[in-house]
Amino acid sequence: MDRLAMRISRFSVLLAVFVLSMGVPISADAQLQEIPRMLSLADALQIAAKQNPGLQTETTARQIARGDAATAALLPNPQLQLRSEGFRGGSFTDRQELSVEISQEIQTAGKRAQQIAVAGANLRATEADIDNAARLLRFAIKQAYFQIVLAKADLVVARDLLADFDRTIRSKEEQFRLGEISGAELRRVQVERFRVFDDVVAGELNLKQARATMLTLLGHPDSTVEFDVTEELVKGESVGSLAPLHAEALQIRPDLKAQHQRIVLAREQTGLEQARRFPDLFPFVGYKRDFTEDGVMFGIAAPLPLFNRNQGGIVRAQAEAEREAFQLKRLETQARLEVDQAFNRFESERQRLEGLETEYLPKARESREIAEAAHKLGAIDLTAFLDAQRTFREVYRLYNRSLYELSIARFQVEAAVGR
Numbered sequence: 001m002d003r004l005a006m007r008i009s010r011f012s013v014l015l016a017v018f019v020l021s022m023g024v025p026i027s028a029d030a031q032l033q034e035i036p037r038m039l040s041l042a043d044a045l046q047i048a049a050k051q052n053p054g055l056q057t058e059t060t061a062r063q064i065a066r067g068d069a070a071t072a073a074l075l076p077n078p079q080l081q082l083r084s085e086g087f088r089g090g091s092f093t094d095r096q097e098l099s100v101e102i103s104q105e106i107q108t109a110g111k112r113a114q115q116i117a118v119a120g121a122n123l124r125a126t127e128a129d130i131d132n133a134a135r136l137l138r139f140a141i142k143q144a145y146f147q148i149v150l151a152k153a154d155l156v157v158a159r160d161l162l163a164d165f166d167r168t169i170r171s172k173e174e175q176f177r178l179g180e181i182s183g184a185e186l187r188r189v190q191v192e193r194f195r196v197f198d199d200v201v202a203g204e205l206n207l208k209q210a211r212a213t214m215l216t217l218l219g220h221p222d223s224t225v226e227f228d229v230t231e232e233l234v235k236g237e238s239v240g241s242l243a244p245l246h247a248e249a250l251q252i253r254p255d256l257k258a259q260h261q262r263i264v265l266a267r268e269q270t271g272l273e274q275a276r277r278f279p280d281l282f283p284f285v286g287y288k289r290d291f292t293e294d295g296v297m298f299g300i301a302a303p304l305p306l307f308n309r310n311q312g313g314i315v316r317a318q319a320e321a322e323r324e325a326f327q328l329k330r331l332e333t334q335a336r337l338e339v340d341q342a343f344n345r346f347e348s349e350r351q352r353l354e355g356l357e358t359e360y361l362p363k364a365r366e367s368r369e370i371a372e373a374a375h376k377l378g379a380i381d382l383t384a385f386l387d388a389q390r391t392f393r394e395v396y397r398l399y400n401r402s403l404y405e406l407s408i409a410r411f412q413v414e415a416a417v418g419r
Contacts, residue, residue, distance in 0.1 A: 040230045051219035058133040065126040072119035076105040101286035114272035121265035128258030139415035147210040150404040155203035165193045233403035239413045253418035266321035273313040279303045338416040346409035353402040364395035
């Protein structure tokens with residue numbers, strides 16, 4: 001007894017430790033992957049795949065589907081029935097009718113195999129849905145990443161122009177001191193500087209906001225983490241032609257794969273509903289003591305399908321299968337449309353960038369240089385010089401924006417295809 005008591009006590013201690021350990025929450029921050037000081041796009045995609053809250057929420061559906069699949073493969077539990085009749089006191093075994101029965105449900109018409117097939121198709125559809133959520137997340141990460149790249153590029157342009165204005169103001173202050181220009185002209189340059197300074201402030205804000213958005217997508221709770229990005233705004237490669245993109249999208253897009261599995265699921269569900277027309281069998285065996293006489297019982301029970309032969313379930317499953325087939329056609333049409341729109345956007349942005357790159361940006365830069373030299377020589381007034389500076393600033397900003405839009409259009413093509 002002492003040994004048994006010691007074992008019970010030891011088990012109680014272990015159980016208490018286990019319960020307490022289950023009640024102590026594990027810090028989420030301790031499990032977060034550290035954001036590198038120089039964050040590459042590949043690093044961002046890898047971190048988001050591990051700890052983005054939205055994607056983590058979607059992945060729980062996989063465990064649910066796996067649980068359903070495990071349940072579908074299990075055999076029904078046997079049933080135990082104990083019954084007593086006619087006991088009026090006295091001997092418990094000799095003055096009443098006692099019976100003990102054990103029954104086991106036997107699924108007929110291949111119901112268990114159909115249940116396993118239904119659960120398997122649902123699991124595959126769920127996994128494809130998770131892949132589709134990951135596809136959309138990759139596009140969001142790429143877009144947020146290059147918003148940081150764009151904000152950095154715009155901030156560099158604004159700061160360079162501010163430095164140019166500071167040099168111009170110092171020159172104007174010296175001319176004003178020597179009496180070569182009026183105070184009004186000096187004040188005008190100083191006021192114009194505020195516009196460029198405002199661009200610097202707005203650029204710094206845009207950079208902070210873009211970094212905060214990225215940290216949120218990465219599942220990091222601290223929005224003050226400092227990091228820089230390694231990618232730059234570049235023209236990049238072509239996305240190819242439209243017909244191969246269509247074919248690739250119809251083949252690899254995970255939402256289409258999920259819909260194909262839902263069609264399989266509906267077909268398997270129809271087979272299961274048809275199998276349910278046939279009743280399951282319940283064989284049983286037992287022992288019976290009728291007062292002083294012993295006996296063995298055995299037999300089989302089954303419902304009689306006279307009225308309910310699962311007509312409604314079959315009609316519903318067939319309608320679901322038809323609806324899923326129509327849904328696949330709709331999704332394929334939508335996929336082709338998304339590829340078309342992304343491809344058209346890419347071509348449009350490519351043409352805009354080529355125009356800025358080959359014509360407008362060189363002319364704006366040349367115009368600014370000429371205006372600066374002419375203004376120093378007194379050939380043009382301050383208004384023309386400031387207009388040339390403002391035009392160059394706007395064209396360069398458009399150039400950066402065009403590079404960004406071209407990159408986003410490329411990412412949109414990749415997302416529409418399913419990469």
